[in-house]
Amino acid sequence: MKRRTFLLGTASGLSVLALAACVAPAPVPPPSTSPSTLTPSLVPQPITVDRTNWSTDPFSRGSFSYAAVGATPEHRTALGQAVDARVFFAGEATAVDEPGTVQGARASGVLVASQVQGVAAPGERITIVGAGIAGITAARRLVAAGFSVVVIEARDRIGGRIDTVSSDWPFPIERGPSFVHHSSDSFLDNELTALGVTLLPFERTPEVRSRAGAVVEPSPLGAQAVAGALSWAADQQQDVSVERALIDSGEASLSKTPNAEGLSDADWLEYEIATRLKVETGATPSQQSAWYTTDIASADNDQIVVGGYSTLLTSEAAGLELLLSSVVNRVAHDDRGVSLRLGTGESLSADRVIVTVPLGVLKNATIEFSPALPFAHRGAIAALGMGVVDKVWLRFDVPFWDTAARLWTIVGEDSDFAVWINMMPLTGEPVLLGLIAAENATRLSALDDDAFLAAALAALEPFLAVPGD
Template identity: 30%
Template sequence: MDAGMAPLFDDGRPEIPGGVDGAVERVLVVGAGIAGLTVANALAHAGVECVVLEARDRIGGRLHTVDLAGSRVDLGGSWIHHPTGNPMHRFAQAAGIACRPATPLPTLTGFDCATGLRLSHDEVEATLTPELDGFTRALGPLRTQLGPNASAADGIEAFLAASGLTGDPLRRAAQGLRANVEADAAGAAERQSLEWLWTQEEYGGDYFGVQPEGGYATVVDAMAAGLDVRRDWAVSGVDVADGGVSVTSQSGGTERGSHVVVAVPLGVLKAGRPQFSPALPVERTEAVRRLGFGRYEKVLLAFDEPFWRRVGWSHLVLFTPDAAEPASWVLDLDAFGGGPVLACHTFHSATGHLGSPAASTRWVMDMLSGALGAPCPEPVAVMVTDWAGDACAEGSYTHVPPGCSNSDLDLLGRPVAGRLLFAGEHTQSARLGYADGAMTSGIREAKRLLGTAAVSLGPLSSS
């Protein structure tokens, strides 16, 4: 796609961000996730030399699509949430990537593993929807009542204490609310600030929105097409001087440029990588330390056929006996056109059940057997994510703990010394935790470097 034909994108803000020193001649981007690739794509369309340095042997970061027994499955992000007006959806459409609706809500049923109770769609809706809607409406009064240092768990407890629920319905309501909080925050409800819970901006359309056909790899590949990406190039150090920047690899290689954009996950920054010279300002390192970065894992089971349809369910909420755990959501990927695969979405406080692939599979299959009322068939292939154990991620995505604020996120998006820039979902508060938030952070940094109010994005010709 020629630059003149590529559509223009902005980050939702009319202003051109400043803070850049010197002529923008050669930009180094550390990290080939969607944030880094977006920066590089925009710069390439503008004719600026750009090199992307990626530690892994693949691109995409936490957007990672793999083949599981012939089905394409996303190990990380899988939805384009709120697709109407969403730049990620607009990019996919412009790149010719088909997207399909993928909401589980119309056919969602449930099973209580503690009592053996099966919950119909209407019963699940009656259990979850009123409590979620009520909790959302009560956030303002709860913040006033509990104060600025309260956690989301504190808010859930106070809200349900006034609900009149008791016994198992109370447990299920608490687990349902915890699942919503921990899915959004990738962290324990006790570590999520009530003050800043669900304060992100929203685009239009359904929350679950759409999924790119063939997985998020189709979007990643379109954004990366024609770019200079160096794989297996693990950055160890970033040096900033008056005249430019230099980036060194763990194997001793060096790349030099006029500016550098660091687009690694917050978890990697929290682990002290890469090393910066001079050191980052104290307020920056303190914000990195304070912000939270937790887990959201998937157990993916592929089968010969979608046998669950024979017993009358598709998507399933599983309520465990432990009231302190969030419910787990088991999604029927076949219903989204993805093949006979069940994906158990496991939120932070339930990830203690995950260990080896065999142990993780057994935990999920035992719950499925209870829901089926019979032994669950053996899967033909299994994949269990471990984003927390991935040295290039160190977790799933960012949340704001009690005592922090959204301003900590926005601070991480500001340049340092005129030549060191940052991108990623953790560098902005508007769409924290969303892939489109990472994308718009890349647009923001490209706007900053180019001095323009909008940038061109689209697959580049490799010729």
């Protein structure tokens, strides 16, 4: 069992925070190859495995943006401002409503297209960097408005973080987004359904198990503590981290005395952090803003896409001029237009450019801007956080579990694999999807495939069917 990273209890928590403020951030611990993770698991070997690594992906550098301590929605607005009416920005991180989602990215593409139309003369040449949902949405609208548009994409495919894999799987699996959030009032579910893509309602009621495999009645204590801490933080003079809000509000002072099931009140706060806060944001409570970490209990009307999210992109991109496998590494502009330099050394010029690369790429400064981006943009890039959530898809010959629950979680341990989604009741196929979030994702990203799979299978042991049951 891995040592817990979030220290509960007012006294210990405060002293750790005080210490943390004085020293450099701790280095990411080396990948665990301890005997426990490499010991053959009782869980059978899967027949197909797919594992993501979004934090090391050079064209993403993380999974989606989150509100870091001190970041505000105004930072997103600032990031979305055009520079000299030549260099425009879009992408999920610029979305004030629903950042970090497909809807947010899509809306940013719609907005930037209207910004460009507001200043560009008919027939101008517009270059778009990035063929994710934001870039393709903007391109489609600008082409319809009569502009000459070329989309430049670093990868050899379109879609960006929307990444569906169909071969080797009984149904298309999603390496990026799987859910349409709050779909009751979203256009996306109708649009995907119209394209023939299967979406299924996904109720987020988890089955909770102890490490020993016992099914446990979920407790609301953790969610209540987080809600109490966020409400306390809303009344403070300045933003603090969710971790500090939990500690300073007293909400983290939960009993550590185990009950008959071996679980304490504090275990339920750990559980809430691992299975909700970290998974929804890709960040630890010490990184998240208590002011702008929204009430995630609202993730109710979700639908899960099991028929290929990428269909949305292929349909939208039909007929667009696309330059794939082309990395942009410099964006320069003056009052006459823009000039882009590619990794190949080639240059392209246009009247205006829309940059839709992920926040993680902007943070990494792999694209040089000339002149340098204004202070407000640089401030926003530094202030907003890029979270990490990775996925592992496992396909088995036959199910080793006997539960029909769709969402599996473990309480009483900060498992690296916080949440498992059982695709069997949804698709009839013995396929599991594991989610790894925040510092666990960063640490596991360094494991080789064998060690990673061993860790995943060990994490699944509580869900092994008990013979004779």
